[in-house]
Amino acid sequence: MNQIKKLLIIGFVWPEPKSSAAGGRMMQLISIFKQNGFEITFASAAQDSDFMVDLSEFGVIKKSIELNSSSFDDFMAELHPDVVLFDRFMIEEQFGWRVTEKCPKAIRILDTEDLHCLRTARQKAFKENRNFEISDLLSEEVAKREIASILRCDVSLIISEFEMNILKDVFRINADLLFYLPFLVDEMKEEEFLKLPSFDERKSFVFIGNFLHEPNWNTVQYLKEAVWPLVKKDFPEAVLEVYGAYPSQKVLQLHQPKNGFYIMGRAEDANEIVKKARVVLAPIRFGAGLKGKLLEAMQCGTPSVTTSIGSEAMHSVLPWNGFVEDNPAEFAQKAIALYQDENLWKQSQKNGIEIINVCYQTSNYADSLISMVNELLKNSENHRLHNFMGNLLQHHAYKSTMYMSKWIEEKNK
Known part of the structure; x- marks a missing residue:
């Protein structure tokens, strides 16, 4: 009998599918994993909102967590998820090193939502009344953080083919670390x-x-x-x-x-x-x-x-x-x-x-997403061995993130 696989989603906010496309996207992901037998826990440090979805109606366990707190480490050790999905790179920065420390074998997936560095660089160019150039991304501070996060994860879900091409051609990200997953909807009959x-x-x-x-x-x-x-x-x-x-x-x-x-x-x-x-x-x-x-x-x-x-x-x-x-x-x-x-x-x-x-048909993408995750669960060691830049960033960058977080935790006591 197959053991039930556990998915932990760490949310930037609680999903509000009626307020934003990001909330709708998150519910699409929850639906796919749920239909494929995953036990799902959704954790977030965000405040509850009047318009958040009732996760229990979808068979999802809701867990409030704290930023810069070792209580998250205890939660991770107890839950021991097989797969962790970070909702946006800022969440991976905050919690990724703790996941790696407490559950090193867990598959780490980043849902980028969109490329924040692309949005930020375009907004800057617009406000400076000039045309956006792709080369603007290379000097964008957010890009350094976002690309580092993509490299540290086992795979990142990319919503746009244009952004897939930027990651491969401009930032030279290995295609094995990227998975194209647009919005998913049912066929229109x-x-x-x-x-x-x-x-x-x-x-x-x-x-x-x-x-x-x-x-x-x-x-x-x-x-x-x-x-x-x-x-x-x-x-x-x-x-x-x-x-x-x-x-x-x-x-x-x-x-x-x-x-x-x-x-x-x-x-x-x-x-x-x-x-x-x-x-x-x-x-x-x-x-x-x-x-x-x-x-x-x-x-x-x-x-x-x-x-x-x-x-x-x-x-x-x-x-x-x-x-x-x-x-x-x-x-x-x-x-x-x-x-x-x-x-x-x-x-x-x-x-x-x-x-x-x-x-955008769900049937074109859902099965391949689950197949990709199952393949990672079987071959994570080999996959990570070939992601040298990611290993290097895990080794160095997490030390600074970890000590900053521990310092904040001590300061807050």
Whole structure:
């Protein structure tokens, strides 16, 4: 009889699938491991939130842990997991050395969510009013930390093929340390497609995004200042509804009903809102990874207009479910055309469904993820032997991280 394998997930935050794409991604991972017989414990040092998912409903054990505390060591020794999944590189930095010390045989997986160094470098270039260059990554402080974390782990889950290429070509990361895993959704069947609201049953443009995420706040500012005035000029009756979790006062101040610009706050059910909208607008100017809001639009049969950053690595060579435009005037014109032309809208909707079925089907990736993990469990020694740079970083970098953490723990006493 096979022994039940234990997975420990150490979360940056407790999952909020209705607040962010990251929360949805985490629940996808939990579902795959659960379906393959893993016993899952989810641990986090984050505060509970009103919108966190009830992990017990998914058969997952919830455990609150402390930063810079040897109580985590006792927890690790007692749980003794077979696999540890770190949610973002900052969590690996904080807890990785403790995992290595107490459970050296446990497989260490990093879920990057997106490349933080790419997002940070693009944001800096944007704020400095210059074009982002790939070479910017080499001098980015966050890159040094993030790449070190990737090297220390047995494998890292990478959400974007563009980011896979950066890691291999720019940072020279061995492909054996990387596993491509995009967002995962079920196949969109024709009967589901036919149940979606029709062109005539939908109204309004919509934007949706978590406002704790800087690219989303910037997108809404840009919509308000640069894009929306151009839309209203040629389409006076247009209405834009902006939804998002955790809107700050500066977001709420953009609410301007007389101009058709509505700040709606948190969406109780984002899916229902996007299904009722006719077009999603997402003129994203910096960021990384895949955009959950744009995949959600495709699932809701809602065409979108976005930028090259927004659509990056999301649709392979397939036509977009709407338009990709970086120029605000063109963006506005394409948004209006998509909203008013039913034939164009229907074709764009079909494009989105094809993208879902070709690029994001769970069945294309779930089995290979579990196979990869099982292979690592069998051959971890050989795998680690060939990751010399990772071993070197384990030897040196963890010493400094370890002593810093121990110093903080002593200071806190």
